[in-house]
Amino acid sequence: MLLTAMIAAAASAAWAINREYLPGIQWPEPPVVIPGEGGRPPSDAIVLFDGKDLSAWEPADTWPVRDGYFVEGRGDIRTKQSFGDCQLHIEWSAPTEIRGDSQNRGNSGVFLQDRYEIQVLDSYQNHTYPEGQAGAIYKQTPPMANAMRPPGEWNTYDILWTAPRFNDDGSLRSPAYITAIHNGVVILNHFEVLGETPWADVPKYTAHGPAPIRLQDHGHPVRFRNIWVRELKPIEGTRIHEPRFKDHDTGREWLVSEGEEPPAEGAGEAKTQAQVTREKCLPKNRLRLRRGDRR
Numbered sequence: 001m002l003l004t005a006m007i008a009a010a011a012s013a014a015w016a017i018n019r020e021y022l023p024g025i026q027w028p029e030p031p032v033v034i035p036g037e038g039g040r041p042p043s044d045a046i047v048l049f050d051g052k053d054l055s056a057w058e059p060a061d062t063w064p065v066r067d068g069y070f071v072e073g074r075g076d077i078r079t080k081q082s083f084g085d086c087q088l089h090i091e092w093s094a095p096t097e098i099r100g101d102s103q104n105r106g107n108s109g110v111f112l113q114d115r116y117e118i119q120v121l122d123s124y125q126n127h128t129y130p131e132g133q134a135g136a137i138y139k140q141t142p143p144m145a146n147a148m149r150p151p152g153e154w155n156t157y158d159i160l161w162t163a164p165r166f167n168d169d170g171s172l173r174s175p176a177y178i179t180a181i182h183n184g185v186v187i188l189n190h191f192e193v194l195g196e197t198p199w200a201d202v203p204k205y206t207a208h209g210p211a212p213i214r215l216q217d218h219g220h221p222v223r224f225r226n227i228w229v230r231e232l233k234p235i236e237g238t239r240i241h242e243p244r245f246k247d248h249d250t251g252r253e254w255l256v257s258e259g260e261e262p263p264a265e266g267a268g269e270a271k272t273q274a275q276v277t278r279e280k281c282l283p284k285n286r287l288r289l290r291r292g293d294r295r
Contacts, residue, residue, distance in 0.1 A: 018247060018248045019248070020246045022243065022245070024239055024240055024243050025239055026237055026239075028235065028237070044230060048229060049070065057079055058077065058078060059077060060077075062075055063215075068225055069225040071222070072217055072219075072220060076214050076215060076217050077214070077217075082211050082212050083113070083212070086161050086230060088158070088213065089227065090157050090226075091156050091224065092223060093154045093222070093223040094121075094151045095152070096151055098151055101126055101127070101128075102126065103121065106120075106121055106222055107218040107219075107222070109215070111213065111215070112159070113208065113211040113213075114213075115196045118136070118137060119136045120216070124149065133146065134146070135147070135180060137193060144188065144189065145185050155182065156183055157180060159178065160232075161177075161178055162178070163176055171207075175194070175205070242257075243255070243256040243257075
């Protein structure tokens with residue numbers, strides 16, 4: 001019996017090697033993006049600050065620019081361009097001279113879509129409430145780790161932002177999600193944002209579309225440099241047939257819904273490669289898919 005089972009298992013494994021899953025979606029070639037060298041942005045990035053001026057921001061004259069960086073000034077500043085789903089890179093430094101403690105030390109903030117804050121704060125050996133330290137989604141969750149460099153050294157935030165979606169009546173269809181990396185350390189892993197991030201109110205969502213990135217003036221001389229963003233757009237595919245299996249030994253194909261083994265000859269939907277090819281050439285309604293959709 002053992003020998004019989006081993007032979008059957010070997011035969012099944014050999015057959016499985018010749019069986020291929022065909023998802024039935026035709027994908028376009030991904031666009032080529034040239035990575036940046038030496039800290040430079042990738043080729044498709046929108047540069048928000050290159051060390052020269054704040055022409056991508058408004059107001060552009062209230063935060064002073066010097067020596068390749070700019071310093072927190074009078075009032076918040078916002079990007080002129082609005083964004084939804086995006087990848088954001090930003091570098092910042094708390095003041096070298098340590099003054100104050102808790103929230104009164106190197107405080108600023110990066111607001112995605114003008115209303116969802118990831119905290120900027122000198123959290124190096126500086127005790128404060130966890131959901132208010134550097135890398136926190138303010139008043140919602142602390143970061144998973146404190147990766148802060150000493151005062152005066154440069155920190156990096158690399159952020160993946162999925163914008164919230166709203167129904168036509170303004171109700172929430174899906175919340176925002178954020179993944180953030182602080183100095184190479186994951187501090188937020190696909191965190192579900194609970195809503196806007198006020199200091200005194202309960203987080204909630206209000207319907208909106210793309211919106212600017214905002215930097216907060218909190219009265220502390222925090223420095224910023226090398227800021228760029230990539231708009232994240234899903235790759236769309238076209239369904240050309242229902243998901244199938246293909247037996248490369250016989251050329252037969254059958255629907256996944258019919259099971260992992262081919263139907264008996266003449267039964268069900270098992271077809272030769274020629275039949276399937278003819279089917280693909282027939283006019284049909286084409287379903288637009290995005291990578292990650294399940295249909």
